[in-house]
Amino acid sequence: MRRLVLLTSIIFSVLILPLTVFGEENEEDKVDEELNMAPDTQSAILIERDTGKLLFDKNAHEKLPPASMTKVMTLLLIMEALDEGKIDKDETIRISERAASMGGSQIFLEAGEEMTVHDLLKGVAIASGNDASVALAERIAGSEKAFVEQMNEKAKTLELENTQFQNATGLPADNHYSTAHDMAIMAKALLKYQSVTDYTSIYEDYLRKGEENEFWLVNTNKLVKFYPGVDGLKTGYTNEAKYCLTATAENDNMRVIAVVMGADTTKERNANISSMLDYAFNHFETKNLYEKGETITALELLKAEDESIDVVTSESVSTIHRKGEEDKDVSVSVNMKSDLSLPIQQGDQVGELVIKNKDGKPLSKTSLIVENDAQKASYLTLFKRTMRHMVN
Incomplete structure (x- = not known):
């Protein structure tokens, strides 16, 4: 396909903004490795969602069985399928014998049932x-x-080097493992789909309401009810994995992700997560720069049916700082791809928004995507466009 002519500049002008952010790492900025917020776990991690900033970790790259936290990846692929229109929430699925035969935690589906x-x-x-x-x-x-x-392919796309799945459930299996770090990255990707918390934040509900086989749903993540701001994501337990939890909470427009793996009891698991959340909200705050879907620039496409198409952020963009820290300058730059070809599909990445500190060190990178499809222009459109330019 022919290279598109981009009338937008390849490098967006750099804006210097007086924002409060982490600068080049110094003693104040480094993660306090002496903090022991997760003493009862094999591994743990705490990050801020928008920036991915590491706030705390303990053995975060140790390979461990994730148990039902596996379903963070399962949910990610489900939300992607919904977003891409491959499935619809109102669609009815007929349950297979294999699905109905799954052990462990279940909602007791029957083969042939439709839901x-x-x-x-x-x-x-x-x-x-x-x-x-x-x-x-x-x-x-x-x-x-x-x-x-698809789960393992997505793990590669997310550059998760210590994750391997053998099933979609987290039931025990050889060579089925992940890490606290990788679980946090999966959760970060999942939370791009903000509607997922419409489900993970529900504490109790019913299936088959009013029917003879009505089923009472109770959230396995009790922090949804008992810790303000927690609205997800996924618990896990097997004898091998012990008690695990990937949790997320939002307070004062800052969202964080906390993961613990290998706790001996649910009480210890929840206490360790709560301790990490307390630390994040007591010591840090964020400043939002762009909302998800905010227009950053536009592609001017001479040979597309629509000459101009908006380029938007794929997720919200923020900076993070310790409370009370002095303001520092940051720069915002937009790097557009120079080799694009038609057609371009809605959601395709066409560039990258980079936040840097005053020394030029990248603090975060966010994919820029097109808001709508861009199709090749018809001969009639090109003719009319040529005539218009000639007249002007």
């Missing part, structure tokens, strides 16, 4: 239903095996 994607999603997000997870996996990929291949 909407919306209700199955509640079954995964609230009750950690293995049967609901497999039913959705089969619908999206054709089989759980094919879905797992």
Whole structure:
């Protein structure tokens, strides 16, 4: 395909903004490794969602069984499928014998039963239903095996070097592992889909309401009810993995992600997560620069049906600082791809927004995407456009 002519500049003008951010690492900025907020776990991590800033970690790259925290990746692929229109929340899925036969946590689906994607999603997000997870996996990929291949491919895309999945549920399996760090990155990606917390924040609900086989859903993540601001994401437990939790909470427009793996009890798991959340909200705050979907620039495409197409942020963009820290300068630059070809699909990445500190060190990078499709212009459109330019 021919190279597109971009009338927008390849490098967006640099804006110097008086913002409070982390600068070049110094003694005040470094993660306090002496803090022991997760003494009862094998590994743990705490990050801020928008920037990915590491606030605390303990053995964060140690490979461990993630148990049902596996469903963070399962949910990510489900939300992607919804966003891309591959499935619809109102669609009804017929449950296979294999999905209905899943052990462990379940919503007790029966083979041949029909249930909407919306209700199955509640079954995964609230009750950690293995049967609901497999039913959705089969619908999206054709089989759980094919879905797992997509999970592992997504892990590679996210550059997760210490994660390998063997199933969509987290049931014990050889060579099924992840790390606290990788779980946090998966959660960060999942939270791009803000509607996921509409499900993970529900403490209790019902399936088959009013029917003979009505099922009461109770969230396995009790912090949704008992810690203000917690609205997700996923618990996990097996004998091998012990008690695990990938949690997220928002307070004063700052969202953080905390992960613990290998706690001996639910009480210890929840206490360690709560301690990390307390630390984040007591010591840090963020400043929002751009909302998700905010227009940054435009592509001027001479050979597209629509000459101009908006370029927007793929997720919200923020800076983070310690409370009471002095302001520092940051720069915002936009790097557009120089080699794009038509057609371009809605959501395709066409550039990158980079936040740097005053010394030029990148603090965060955010993909820029097109808001709408850009198709090749018809001959009639090109003719009219040429005539218009000639007249002008």
